[in-house]
Every structure is written in C-alpha cells, then in structure tokens.
Amino acid sequence: MSLASVTARPSTSHRQKAKITDEVLCDKGLARPTRIIAPTSAATASACAAAPSTRGCRLLEYVYASATTATSTAFGDVGGQVREIRLWSTEHGVSGELKNLIFAADGPKPQIVLPDSISNTIRIVKNEQISLRERLRRSLGDNGAELLVFDTYLKPGFNLPALIPQVYLHYDPYTISQLGGASRLARQRMDFLLLMNHRVRAVIEVDGIQHYARPAGRTVVQEPGVGWLPDPARYASLVAEVRELTLQGYEVYRIGGHELWGDTAAEMLTGFFVRLLHRHGHADSN
Template sequence: MGDAVKPETLRSAIASAVAELKSYEVPGECVRLGLAPGEESEAFGSKYRYVMKRLRPLAVPELTTIARKLLDEYEAPELEQVLASLGMTSVDGEFKNLIFAANGPKPEIVLRDAVNNRLDIVRNAQYCLTYTRPLVAAGLSWAELVSWWQQTNPAVAGDQEAASRTLCARLADSLASPPEEVLFHTYAALYFREGGPALPALIPQVYLHYDPYTAKARVAPGPLARQRMDFLLLLPNRVRVVLEVDGHQHYSINGKASPELYAQMVSEDRQLKLSGYEVYRFGGHELDRSAGPRAVAGFFRELFGRYDIPLPPTVPASSS
C-alpha cells in the first residue's frame, strides 16, 4: 500500500467507526477525539461525511492517535485491521526503563519495588546506560537523549555539541559488528550531525527481556530468547521499531545452514510483532562499507515517510 493512500485509508476507517454511533452522539464524540466541533444538523445529514470533513487536515500520526482513542472505547474490527495492515500497531503498557548501549558483562538486575516496577542494577551497571525519563507522545528524539546525557554528565552540561559527540561515541562503543557500525554511523552522519536532532534516536543494544540465568544454568524451559535488540527506535504515538542485523550466526552453525536457528529467529519475530513492535532485518552482507550507507539512508527515508516524520532540509532527498 503506497504512502499516499495511508492517510485516506485511516480517515475512512475512523469515520466508518464513528458513524456507527447515533447521529446526535457524533458531534460530541468528535470533540472527545480532539476534532473540530460542528452543528448536530450536519451530522444528521451524513455521519460519515461529518467525520471525514474534520479528519481531512490531519496527517498519519494524528490520525493514528485518534484511531487508538477510538479502539480504547469501542469495538472497531475494520479500524483495528487497518492499523495492523499499515504497521501502525503500538506496544501495550507504559514505558518504564530503557537499559541500552551495553558494552561489557551482562548487568545484574533486581526488582527493588514490584508495586512500582522499580528496577536496580546491582552489578555491572558501568557497562550500560539507563534512561528513565518519562516518554512523551513524540517518542525519544536525539535531542531528548542528548539532554538526558547532559543531565547525567556534568562535564558536557553546558556544551550541546560536545554532549552530542560524546554520546554518539559512547553508543558506538556498544556496537557488536562492522555491519552494525555501518548502520549506526550512516544514521548518525545523515541525521544526528546534519541538523536532525528532532528525529528519533537510534538506540543500540537495548535489553528487551532480562533473564538472570545463562543458557547453561537454566535447563528448562530455557532462557528468554533475544534478550537484547540490536537497535530500537521509539517513534511518535508509542510506535516502536526494532532493527536487527543478521550475521551468519543467526542462520548457520560452523558455516552450515541451520533450519533450527532460522525457525527460532522467525518465531521470536512473530512474538515481537504480536506484542506491537515492528521488526526490520538487515543481512550483514548488505551492510558493507561501500553499498551499506546507501541502503541504510534509503531505508530510513522510507521509514520516516511512512510515519510522516519530516526530514530536516539539510538531509538530502536521495543518496548518491
């Protein structure tokens, strides 16, 4: 489905859902959803057209927010299906902790307060970063991450450029392979360093699950799969995008293809997607230092276009 049709598809599904209400209920529901008020008589003429008129000025992120408000209150299978088909699903639950950029031994985590979901890292905290600021509706931008870095590092508190540079270096220190380096540094060069601080931060080595046991120590049912994600983007409206970079260890053992490894990988992907995450995979082979930057730049342009996230003027529309 092309990018141009997405807003209209969402508008139509939202309008159809609201049109299931009584005519006299539609104006009030539109106001609750944050749409412009109107005359009740207009809604009696056509409930669908009444809603569509108020949805016309809105872009995909605003439409997605309205759609989720509707789904919180009403059963609307068609609207739910449209969101799913467009990849506009989001993760249930509130953002609590972001443990990322791990560049050493696995942190040991305890649940200090189960009522308030308070986690403490009791060992190896020096090898990872922990972001606990509330997550706003706009997601986690590079500017917001730099602001947090300044707050936690007094040496760069008054120098945004130095903070951006040192944070970028610290994140890069956690990268696990040359293909990951190509992906991260291409993104950083295009966006972080070229006037795009409002764009989403590309966060490496993020803990998704935490299992205190190693695979060897836990016999059954086995350790939690894929405890770390290669990269995470926290986009507006609670959309979360996982990027994985696949080396040969993802699909082969000693150079021989492994159906078991492949099956495990796609099974884990399904679970992530069912939880509301979007998952995109890069083959390590496509992220070499010659062709990789072009592939990465093109991917992010399309991804941000899909969610109506504007690129800054300094970022080229195409890669040469």
Template sequence: MQMVTVRKLREAMGEALRHAMSSPEVEQFCTGIGLAPSNPEQDDIAIHSKRKYVVRRLIGKELPELLRIAEHVLNECAGEEAADGGKAAGELASLVAQARGGGVAGDFKQLIFAADGPKPKFVFTDAINNEIKAIDNAEYSLIYDRPLGDGGLTWRQMNRWWAEREQLTDAPDLDVWNHLVQRLSRSLDNNAERRILDAYVKRSRRLGPDIPALVPQVYLHYDPYPQSRYGTVPAPLTHQRMDFLLLFPGRVRVVIECDGVQHYADDPDPAKPRERPRANPGRYAKMVAEDRFLQLRGYEVYRFGGYELMEGGGAERLLEEFFDALAARHDRLPSPA
C-alpha cells in the same frame, strides 16, 4: 476502519484462546488473571465451548480493562504456530492496536542498553513497581530511566541525560552528542551494525536533535544467568537484546536487526575453518518466532541481512532510503537543522 467495540474484543479474545489452549488451560488462565465466572452455576467448565466460556467471563468489563486482559491473551498466543491460531491472535492484536491508536501498550520504565563489557546483574528494589538496581558490572551498561511522554525519545532528550550523567552540562551540545555517539558505538558487535549507526548519525547531523534517537543493544528480555548454567538445555530466553530501537511518538517502537550467519546457521567449527556453516532451521525458527512475539505486542520489526551492509555494496544509500521511508511512514521528517 471499523470501530472497536467491547463485544468485538471479547469475541476476539475467546477465539484466540480457543486455538491456543486446551479446555483445562483456558479455565486455569481465566482464573489466574482474576476472571470470575459471571454465573458460577452455568459457567464452571470450558469443555463445551472454550470461546463462549471466555466471552461469558469478560461480560461487564469496560474497554480499558479488556485491553489490559488482551495483553495477557496475546502473551499466551505469541508462540502460536497453527494457521488458524496465528490468524486469531493477529486479529486480536489488530483490534488492540486500533483501540489504542497504534503503538505498544504498557508504560515505559527504563532502557538498559549499549553494554560494552560483561553482562550486568540486577536486583529488584521494588518488584511491585518494577524498580531495579544494578549490583554487578553496572559500569558496562547504560540505563535511561527518565519519564517518557507521548513524544518518544529524541536525541535532544538523550543529550540532556548524557550531559548530566557525565557532568558535561557546561559543554557545547554538539560535543556532548559526539561523546554520547562514541560511547554507543563501543557497544556494537560488527561493521554492519556500525554502518547502521553511522548512517543514522549522518542523518541526525543533517536533520537536528529532534528526531528519534537510535538506541543500540537494548535489553527486551533479561535472564541473569549465562548459557553455561543451562548446559546442553537451551536457555529460556535465547534472544535478549535488540540490535537497535527507535521510540517514535505515539508509543510507536521500531526494532532494527542486523542478521549475520549466526542467525540462521550453525556456529563455525574451529577445526574446519574453510568449511561453511550448515543451515540451521531451528535457529531461524526461533528468530521468526521472536519477530511474531514482538509484532503481536505492537512493535515494528525490520531486518537487514549482513550481506546488504557490506562495504562497497551501496549500504549508505540503502540505509538513507530506509530511514527516509520510516520517517515518512510515521510523519516525522523535520526540516534540516
């Protein structure tokens, strides 16, 4: 693997923005994130070369600051459709991952997950430090906001948090864990998702509490307004929750999605219950665009088709082999407890 240098990062950011933006947009972007021109007399416009314009503004930045700026660039390039643009953004994402040693950049703040009722409503109590407080429907969601080190999030950590939250500190660990799993299961939408959780719970009983916890229905994006507020206009954040999330050591974040027909077809017509929903390319496109966004940020995304997880279809073995392969990929396969 080649060493990541500041020069390579500068060039990669210039190339990614060259494909993603017009000249005025490049200028506005650089100004907006505080990149002053190195030489205002020669560096005031990007029309001659967008790539060189960006590279010049990045001269003198050290690696940590370049990595921070690269996250802004990747956010801007997440929806890039063109082949060259997608390739440029992917090369930048690869350099960032190499420089950070893999995983997802940014500091962990909290998990909002496992909603089993109406959508929670939040306010910022400190917008600068990204501190939030639930002001409505708080009882239907769980919030894990304890510090997360480089070791990821294990069942053992979740168990301690749950015991204190539910005042079960005097109960046996296994009873606490079973209570937690029951609560997590209530948030799941269908039998296919329950099979994923059941398979992982069975695995956890065999391997013990020091494997990553499988966290369901995790908010990645959050829009406080319901779809009804937008009428016929699509909501800006159509996919807000991940079906499951695993937090491995080393900032490795693994997303597991279970896709039903609603991911790629129109909603069923109640007036025509026997008619099969029609394929909806727009819905499918939104789904794969979200995958690209997550992968460019460093997440791993794995999708299961609901059909794979039907009862009697070998779902248990399929999931067991998948979780074994995932653990082997990240060298996290402890001996049975």
C-alpha cells in the same frame, strides 16, 4: 449521541462488528450517522468516538453542513446533508508505557549525584565530557555491519529519535555463571531500537549468517559463507521471535548482512530510515 452496532460482511466467510455513532434529530424524527468505527483491539469504540485521532482507531466521520450555501448557479453545501467524509486511520504502537530502557553503552559512565532525591534532580559530577553517542558506538565493537547502520543514521544530523544499539528487550539480572551455566532467556538484546511518535517502537536487526545457519563440523569461527549449513531450527526460532514482537505491537525490520557489503549499502540505509521516519510523522527527515 448514541452507539449502535452493525455487522459488516467483507466476505461470505468472515464477519466483523463495526460501531456506528448517530445523532438523533428530534424535530425531524431522523437519525444520521456521524461516525462508523471499525473494530480494533488497539482502542475502544468509545475512545475512538470521543477522539478519532486516537492511536489505533480506524473510522469514517460524516460532517454535515450547518447551512445551505449552494445556489441555482453555484455549487455549495446543503444544510443538514453530508458536506464531508473523513477517513481516520492510524497505526498503533505498543500498548504499555515505557518504563525501563536498558542498553549496553561502553566506556566511563557519568557519575551523578541527586541534589534533590525527592524530585529526582540529577547533576553529573564526573565524565560529563564523554558523549553518550560515543559510548553507544563503542558498544558495537568491531561489528562493521552494525557500525555502518549506526553511522549512516547519524551522518545527516537527524534531529530525530535516537537510534539506540544493544537494547535489552528481555532481561535477566542474573549472569549465566550465577545460574550454574543455565540460561532462562534464549536471547536478551536486540541490535537497535527506535522510539518514535505514538508509542511506536521499531526493532532493527542485522542478520548475519549465524541467524539461519550453523558451522559445518568446525569449532572455530568460519568466514561468511564458508563451511556453514542451513539450520531450520535456528531460523524457526528467529521468525518465532519476530512473530511474538509483532503481536506485542513492535515493528520489526530485519536487514540481511549481505545487503551491507556493497558500495550502495549506505544509500540503501538512508532511504530506509527516511521512509520509516516519514511514515511515523517525523517530518524533519529530509
């Protein structure tokens, strides 16, 4: 099997290089394509040729019949000719390995010891009765919108990826007071994170009015929609962050706070989670 390249022309102004793997039939002096691999930054052509199911690969695979089964009276295969064309198309997630997960759980932390530090064996010796789920929920405080998102996800009893609130995507271990009032990172935490199949990381943000507006001449907190002015700079910062995360391979889903006010908010959220989980192969999301 060998690799060749061909230039595909989807339009007169844009060109892309595709890779073709072909099988040479020495006895007939013929070469026939077995795979046509679309260019992608998510995986190498050699990786896609070896394993078409590799995350991020997009290709057509040609399957040839090994024998003739067709007759003059019945349809079937013809030996050496195309029997099947398979389309492989998978989305890619974040390229880097998951190494740290820092989140803001609230409440007494389990106390642990390491009976075998070489093997990193852990045993909880205190506070084991306090569930992580409750500590995660408490980290949301009295934020009704985020509590609704968290509770709606857990209500059906999904045996699925954990919805982790208040995850630090950007992290500075030094406090603002230690830095003399300065902040080296504009924003550190995301509202929610879902870790799914194939390195897919979905960021879910609940956007209140403070994400795109600023108080109009007041120093106290306003009621939603009262005394606020549009803030283009604040909104630009938000969409720039979304753009950067998307380029890194994250999926970003923003939920407007206004969507969570009505009686149908829980139904809307359930539908969203079911579709999102189905999309990434979590078949138990029924």
